[in-house]
Amino acid sequence: MDDPIFDFLSKYIDLTEEEKAIISDIKFVRSLKKGTILLRQGDMASECFFILKGCVYSYYLVEGEVKVTEFFVEKQPITPVSYTNKQPSEYYLECLEDCIISMGSAERTAELMQKIPRLALMGPMMLEDELASQRIKYDTFIKLSPEQRYLHLQENSPQFLERIPQYLIASYLGIKPESLSRIRKRLVK
Amino acid sequence: MDDPIFDFLSKYIDLTEEEKAIISDIKFVRSLKKGTILLRQGDMASECFFILKGCVYSYYLVEGEVKVTEFFVEKQPITPVSYTNKQPSEYYLECLEDCIISMGSAERTAELMQKIPRLALMGPMMLEDELASQRIKYDTFIKLSPEQRYLHLQENSPQFLERIPQYLIASYLGIKPESLSRIRKRLVK
DNA sequence: GACCTTTCTTAACCCAAGTCAATGAAAAAC
DNA sequence: GTTTTTCATTGACTTGGGTTAAGAAAGGTC
Numbered sequence: 001m002d003d004p005i006f007d008f009l010s011k012y013i014d015l016t017e018e019e020k021a022i023i024s025d026i027k028f029v030r031s032l033k034k035g036t037i038l039l040r041q042g043d044m045a046s047e048c049f050f051i052l053k054g055c056v057y058s059y060y061l062v063e064g065e066v067k068v069t070e071f072f073v074e075k076q077p078i079t080p081v082s083y084t085n086k087q088p089s090e091y092y093l094e095c096l097e098d099c100i101i102s103m104g105s106a107e108r109t110a111e112l113m114q115k116i117p118r119l120a121l122m123g124p125m126m127l128e129d130e131l132a133s134q135r136i137k138y139d140t141f142i143k144l145s146p147e148q149r150y151l152h153l154q155e156n157s158p159q160f161l162e163r164i165p166q167y168l169i170a171s172y173l174g175i176k177p178e179s180l181s182r183i184r185k186r187l188v189k
Numbered sequence: 190m191d192d193p194i195f196d197f198l199s200k201y202i203d204l205t206e207e208e209k210a211i212i213s214d215i216k217f218v219r220s221l222k223k224g225t226i227l228l229r230q231g232d233m234a235s236e237c238f239f240i241l242k243g244c245v246y247s248y249y250l251v252e253g254e255v256k257v258t259e260f261f262v263e264k265q266p267i268t269p270v271s272y273t274n275k276q277p278s279e280y281y282l283e284c285l286e287d288c289i290i291s292m293g294s295a296e297r298t299a300e301l302m303q304k305i306p307r308l309a310l311m312g313p314m315m316l317e318d319e320l321a322s323q324r325i326k327y328d329t330f331i332k333l334s335p336e337q338r339y340l341h342l343q344e345n346s347p348q349f350l351e352r353i354p355q356y357l358i359a360s361y362l363g364i365k366p367e368s369l370s371r372i373r374k375r376l377v378k
Numbered sequence: 379g380a381c382c383t384t385t386c387t388t389a390a391c392c393c394a395a396g397t398c399a400a401t402g403a404a405a406a407a408c
Numbered sequence: 409g410t411t412t413t414t415c416a417t418t419g420a421c422t423t424g425g426g427t428t429a430a431g432a433a434a435g436g437t438c
Contacts, residue, residue, distance in 0.1 A: 062332050069328055081321055091328070127316040128273060131323060135270055138327040139258055139280070142363060143251050146395075166416065174331060179395050181417050335425075354385065368425050370387050 004052050004075045012122045022115050029102050038093040045082035045089055047103045054099030055163060060091045068171040071160055146175045147183050193241050193264045201311045211304050218291050227282040234271035234278055236292045243288030249280045257360040260349055335364045336372050
């Protein structure tokens, strides 16, 4: 059983084969085309997600302009703010590639928790990890110039540069595509 | 009993008078002079903090330059990343004014949890709140230009503009003090 | 008050990112 | 395979923040 979900869960908890079977039984997996919108600004998030294959990005639409805040790839969970705080979402979630995604509704989560109560222990651990990485992301952005941010991305997430179009990378770095082109040109020398 | 701590805790949990007495008994409060450093880059955080009075800020030192990431004021908890993940801190915490601060060590927290077990329920709730506000902070920074960030601060945290020197506000907004001066001048017109 | 330190403002000049427009390259659609 | 659309690059020009340096204003101290 080499499902990416179990790979992910094993970071937090050791599951027996029976427990894995229960999870496999309850989980709800969907194939989604590139361009599919998982969550729209203004909508309530009724699901959280786990990416089995593909790539998803989150963005705000500010005066018609896309502002990318995050890329998610294989083995990453996505818990929309809207799912947690029950307010309409401020941002979009969209598939950047054809994706295979496991969807988690409140009902299915409740069913899982009922059948495997100790799964609840994972919640705070995941929250802690999420908070730490969110803080690091903010602090990195603050500390670095656009050029340094590009180098940092090259260093730390080179896969992104290969599979994600440059105009979205530019937005993620807080600059325009033309500026990213120039930065790349500068760096070649 | 109008201690700011109980005001804060009441957001998450209703405490009996006995429980409040236990907390008052265990809590450890210190008066600290302006300029006191609560946490140094490279040090392990052995305490978390709750501000009863005063103002604290966090900053990185990048090539000798101060990069402010956060201001904390009355009724705010401060849980250093280093306290949670047991790694040396990457940033500093310093008193911006004379402060009265309640300090929380792992030992005192354990003692509290033992005497009032249901306090443990608060942990995940606080984490969730922290995560949401951290995300909003990042997203706001990404979405706005320096001038818009200043207007946003003026709108949402006007107290900061009164009690915090402008060169630290500038750093928090990601710009130099001279640029903030110019932005303010532009906006007057 | 006089002195010193810290903070804020202004001005001149520089540079990197934004804007606008054109072109080329690559990918998608037919 | 051709057409159409999307994406990336380049150039000319603008704009806003960085740099440096000087001086003004505000706060503390003796």
